[in-house]
Amino acid sequence: MLRKVKVKNGLLQGMTGKDPRITVFRGVPYAKPPVGELRWKAPQPAEDWEGVRKCYEYADMAMMRVHPGMDDDFYTKELHPVAAEYKMSEDCLYLNIFTPAKTTEDNIPVFVYIHGGGLQDGYSYEVEFDPERVARRGVIVVMVAYRLGLFGFLAHPEITARTPEGEVISNFGMQDQSMAIHWVYDNIRAFGGDPDNIVICGQSAGARSVQAQICTPLNDGLIKGAIIQSAVSMMFGDEDQSMAAIPSLQEAEKYGADFLQTIGIDSLEEAEKTDAHELMRRLDKASEKTRYVFGLCTDGRFVRESAPSAYYNNRVADIPLIVGVCQGETQSPFIKGSLNYQEFLQKAKKYGDREAEFLRLAEVTNDEEADALMAGDAFNNFLAGTRGFCELRSSMGQKVYYYIFDHDIPGDDAGSFHGSDLWFMFDSLGNSWRPFEGKHYDLARQVTSYWTNFVKYKDPNGTDYNGNPLPLWEPYSRDKKAVMKFLDAPVPEILEECPVLDFRLSWGKEKLTDKE
Numbered sequence: 001m002l003r004k005v006k007v008k009n010g011l012l013q014g015m016t017g018k019d020p021r022i023t024v025f026r027g028v029p030y031a032k033p034p035v036g037e038l039r040w041k042a043p044q045p046a047e048d049w050e051g052v053r054k055c056y057e058y059a060d061m062a063m064m065r066v067h068p069g070m071d072d073d074f075y076t077k078e079l080h081p082v083a084a085e086y087k088m089s090e091d092c093l094y095l096n097i098f099t100p101a102k103t104t105e106d107n108i109p110v111f112v113y114i115h116g117g118g119l120q121d122g123y124s125y126e127v128e129f130d131p132e133r134v135a136r137r138g139v140i141v142v143m144v145a146y147r148l149g150l151f152g153f154l155a156h157p158e159i160t161a162r163t164p165e166g167e168v169i170s171n172f173g174m175q176d177q178s179m180a181i182h183w184v185y186d187n188i189r190a191f192g193g194d195p196d197n198i199v200i201c202g203q204s205a206g207a208r209s210v211q212a213q214i215c216t217p218l219n220d221g222l223i224k225g226a227i228i229q230s231a232v233s234m235m236f237g238d239e240d241q242s243m244a245a246i247p248s249l250q251e252a253e254k255y256g257a258d259f260l261q262t263i264g265i266d267s268l269e270e271a272e273k274t275d276a277h278e279l280m281r282r283l284d285k286a287s288e289k290t291r292y293v294f295g296l297c298t299d300g301r302f303v304r305e306s307a308p309s310a311y312y313n314n315r316v317a318d319i320p321l322i323v324g325v326c327q328g329e330t331q332s333p334f335i336k337g338s339l340n341y342q343e344f345l346q347k348a349k350k351y352g353d354r355e356a357e358f359l360r361l362a363e364v365t366n367d368e369e370a371d372a373l374m375a376g377d378a379f380n381n382f383l384a385g386t387r388g389f390c391e392l393r394s395s396m397g398q399k400v401y402y403y404i405f406d407h408d409i410p411g412d413d414a415g416s417f418h419g420s421d422l423w424f425m426f427d428s429l430g431n432s433w434r435p436f437e438g439k440h441y442d443l444a445r446q447v448t449s450y451w452t453n454f455v456k457y458k459d460p461n462g463t464d465y466n467g468n469p470l471p472l473w474e475p476y477s478r479d480k481k482a483v484m485k486f487l488d489a490p491v492p493e494i495l496e497e498c499p500v501l502d503f504r505l506s507w508g509k510e511k512l513t514d515k516e
Contacts, residue, residue, distance in 0.1 A: 019135075032044040062152070093147070138452065245306065321401065443488065
């Protein structure tokens with residue numbers, strides 16, 4: 001087994017995992033610590049080191065406003081029950097690498113995972129992640145940490161002014177992820193990996209990150225496949241508000257400048273000299289009145305446009321994809337709560353001279369039907385966004401495998417909630433407090449096999465871990481709207497036509513496609 005490897009910066013010593021067939025390298029630096037004068041700057045290549053660097057311990061978590069594990073909320077119990085044991089630090093740009101390779105010549109496919117958390121929190125060794133159980137299926141797993149929130153996504157006029165011409169402004173967390181992907185490409189052979197077979201995956205904000213990474217030209221040629229779980233950003237041009245919409249650089253700069261003034265800081269220089277934990281304390285205080293959230297902006301180079309704009313205009317890597325959603329995801333921000341018939345009619349007016357066409361297709365005549373339409377495939381933010389993405393990208397020739405996770409999760413808050421599929425994708429049910437039983441473990445083994453087959457072959461089909469054939473998962477197409485539903489077992493289905501969704505896609509094409 002590969003216990004010691006040589007990367008471009010020096011020698012690394014790993015350790016045997018819980019599974020003796022896996023070697024684990026924790027806390028592998030892929031960039032310089034973004035501290036001091038490197039705060040709010042693009043990541044810089046890691047420096048060389050002398051001797052052998054022992055990679056036995058996880059690095060500190062990135063700075064985040066609410067320390068996971070300190071609040072008694074749903075996701076603390078679900079995903080962060082032991083997070084309070086770990087420290088936070090600006091020095092957070094590290095990878096955790098899990099390899100089954102025996103030699104550097106094994107040429108094993110590579111699975112790069114980007115965690116979620118709204119770009120505000122989360123870390124690469126949460127309890128639901130069990131990379132060893134994925135790696136033992138014949139892939140190398142790389143877990144990526146990156147800057148979050150205030151430290152990862154602050155924009156400010158002074159940052160823009162000091163950034164050299166041609167370099168990326170803001171979106172530092174996205175730049176971190178991209179540098180990690182480049183580092184993997186440059187170094188993964190040392191771990192027995194194939195740099196020409198890298199698949200990236202993320203869930204929630206991690207999935208939005210994956211979208212950014214496959215839409216930026218700065219990663220051209222590096223990524224051979226992608227898995228996007230529970231966050232396909234898709235706009236149809238008719239939203240009152242949209243999770244897919246991102247501010248311009250100028251809007252983000254104003255937001256950042258207003259924030260610093262709110263917390264009593266007069267300049268970027270003063271902010272850079274302020275202790276990181278003190279900044280977080282002031283952010284906490286300010287957020288008692290206004291919830292400050294720092295995320296993506298269109299910087300003109302790395303994030304050139306919203307992901308939906310890139311999709312409509314075909315400015316996205318032409319690679320195979322798995323995209324999917326949990327059936328119990330939250331309802332669309334198109335509406336607030338339920339919608340009655342009169343409110344529905346009012347919203348239909350936004351379609352202007354196509355209002356009558358929309359009403360004819362919707363076939364809504366009462367309050368109950370209006371509410372049902374908004375909760376279904378045509379308007380539910382996650383369902384409509386994901387299926388709409390499959391419709392659009394498959395029509396442009398991209399191979400897309402669509403899934404809906406609708407397995408009955410046991411315990412409190414049962415159901416297929418946001419993030420529930422992670423326990424199955426990582427085959428990590430044994431780490432959970434929930435009373436999982438045989439059928440859950442059977443499904444988890446199948447889901448993990450679909451994912452790792454995709455990493456290897458860019459096609460999820462094949463056999464499971466025990467060599468049994470998996471149910472056939474066909475790609476989605478406009479002629480055959482195939483979906484894999486993960487119920488008590490994987491169940492392939494063909495979806496019915498959804499005329500209202502098609503209408504919204506055509507509306508979005510009119511609004512978001514570049515004009516000649």
